[in-house]
Amino acid sequence: MFAKQLQKYFFTVVVLASILLVYLWYKDYSFSSSPLEEKHQLSILKKQQELKVLAYRNFKIKKEFPLIVSDKMSAQRFGMTTYDRNKNIIIHLNKKRFKESSNYMINDVLPHEYAHAIMFYFKDFTNENSGHSKRWQNICKQLNGLRCDRFVNHEDILIEKTNPFK
Structure with a gap:
């Protein structure tokens, strides 16, 4: 039971971190490629x-x-x-x-x-x-x-x- 909850928590953190990483990459790219x-x-x-x-x-x-x-x-x-x-x-x-x-x-x-x-x-x-x-x-x-x-x-x-x- 605890292992399943830990796995869900870890998966959620990884997904949120990935979304944040993509957002920051896009923001950086937008700044670099526009006036x-x-x-x-x-x-x-x-x-x-x-x-x-x-x-x-x-x-x-x-x-x-x-x-x-x-x-x-x-x-x-x-x-x-x-x-x-x-x-x-x-x-x-x-x-x-x-x-x-x-x-x-x-x-x-x-x-x-x-x-x-x-x-x-x-x-x-x-x-x-x-x-x-x-x-x-x-x-x-x-x-x-x-x-x-x-x-x-x-x-x-x-x-x-x-x-x-x-």
């Missing part, structure tokens, strides 16, 4: 507009910096800003990182990268502190960057991921 959610796209646009206003107000910059959200970046990167031979300045954000922390990407990484774009605009290609000089930090703060650190603080992301009230 960023519309709510994230709208948040990015809103933040870009805010940064554009701050760049004009604080630095008299009217230039728009193109932004590309891509899943082609290394998983370790949150974003990067490039300056090419044609003097184009482009901000890149890692789509994969939106999955774990969209608020961090929009409110921390975007101002961080926008500060790099402004440094490039001013032709300041300093290697001081890997491009994170005092001037860069000041620009980042004037763009309302929440954390103008040199690198990502993974504890900030962990706190957001475990926040039940978000």
Whole structure:
């Protein structure tokens, strides 16, 4: 009798775990194979507009910096800003990182990268502190960057991921 009940319980657990596994696989596949959610796209646009206003107000910059959200970046990167031979300045954000922390990407990484774009605009290609000089930090703060650190603080992301009230 006990063995039969244990067998039913085990079978139920295996079926539920299989369903959960398929659901998580599908959710992961859907994220990877489709564009960023519309709510994230709208948040990015809103933040870009805010940064554009701050760049004009604080630095008299009217230039728009193109932004590309891509899943082609290394998983370790949150974003990067490039300056090419044609003097184009482009901000890149890692789509994969939106999955774990969209608020961090929009409110921390975007101002961080926008500060790099402004440094490039001013032709300041300093290697001081890997491009994170005092001037860069000041620009980042004037763009309302929440954390103008040199690198990502993974504890900030962990706190957001475990926040039940978000």
